[in-house]
Amino acid sequence: MSVATTVSRTSSPRPTPSQGAGFLTGLKVFTARSLKHSFRDAESLLMAVMLPLMLMLIFTFIFGESIAAGQGGDRGDYLAYVLPAIALTAAGFGASYTAVxxxxxxxxxxxxxxxxxxxxxxxxxxxxxxxxxxRNLLATAVVVAVAFALGFRTEASVMQFSGAVGLIALWILVITVVFAVLGMVAGSAEAASGYGFILLFLPYVSSGFAPVETMPGWLRGFAGYQPMTPVIDASRALLNGQAPGSEWWIGVLWCAGFIAAAVWLAAAIFPRKVAR
Structure with missing residues (x-):
């Protein structure tokens, strides 16, 4: 009996250890988790949309009147001018939540x-x-929809409009990846929010809200060659049905460089953060 029992025990198959969830399964689970948390945080979501909208209203109805009058245009012209910067500013506010x-x-x-x-x-x-x-693409869509409600009109073809949206979406990806890396290296959520707040000033020191030529001489160099200026200029040209010139590929190169640097930093730092 003991021999039979021994043979039975040794011949029974051993359970195969679980291989765990794969990459795509993990990505699906944590994307759903993050979306659920972000949409439950209604206050942060509302602020990510309302702040850019308030900026657009302020710049269009307060500053836009005087700026457009000085340039011989009207408020609608300035709305078309400032819309790409507002859309990218919305992305910055939304991405700052990612860092936290x-x-x-x-x-x-x-x-x-x-x-x-x-x-x-x-x-x-x-x-x-x-x-x-x-989340940021939804916020940007709301900003563009409100701009149309305020009187924005475009002569862009479908290809040009799609190109402008694609360029704005590429910058949204850039700023999102950068803020994710900032959140990874920051010592606290408050520090991550503070680091990201510095980046939110970039649109204001660019061609987004006023021509670079109108800025002081000591500021023109930075404003003209910082990464947001070619992205904004190319998006503005495409939205208005014009040729973007060399600005589009300069903006794409900036975006590709930021993404490559952020991915490299994440690959170098993240394993140490979660090391056993």
Missing amino acids: VVSNDMTTGFMNRLRTMPFPSVTVLLGHTASSMV
């Missing part, structure tokens, strides 16, 4: 809990990035 939630995951022990779970930890960062892209 990534920092919370890194500093509150959530990543430590994930070490014992069988799926790629990097899908947490990618989930936050994908969720932020969805």
Whole structure:
């Protein structure tokens, strides 16, 4: 009997260890998690939309009247001029939320809990990035819709309008990835928010709200060659049915460089942050 029992025990198949969730499954789970949290945080979502809208109203109805009058135009002309900058500013406000939630995951022990779970930890960062892209594109769509309601009209073809939207979406991806990396390296959510706040000033020191030629001489160099200026100029030209010239590929090169640098930093730093 004992021999039979021994043979039975040794011949029974051993359970196969679980392989865990794959990359795509982890990305789906954490994108859904981030979207659920961001849409539940109604105050942050509302501010990400309302702040750019208030800026657009202020610049259009207060500053726009005087600026357009000085340039021999009207308020509608200035609305067409300022719209790309407002759309990109909306992306910055929305992406700053990403830095905060990534920092919370890194500093509150959530990543430590994930070490014992069988799926790629990097899908947490990618989930936050994908969720932020969805949220920021929605906010940008609201800004553009309100601009049309205020009287914005475009002579752009479908290809030109699609190119402008694509360029704005590319910058949204850039700023989202940059803010995710800032949230990863910051020591706290407050620090991550502070670092990101510095980047939110870039649209104001560009060609977004006023021509570079009208700025003081010591500021023109930075305003003319910083990364947001070619993106804004190319988007503005496309939205108004004009040729973007060389600005579009200069803007694309800036975006590609930022994404490459952010991915490299994430690949170098993230494994150390979640190391056992």
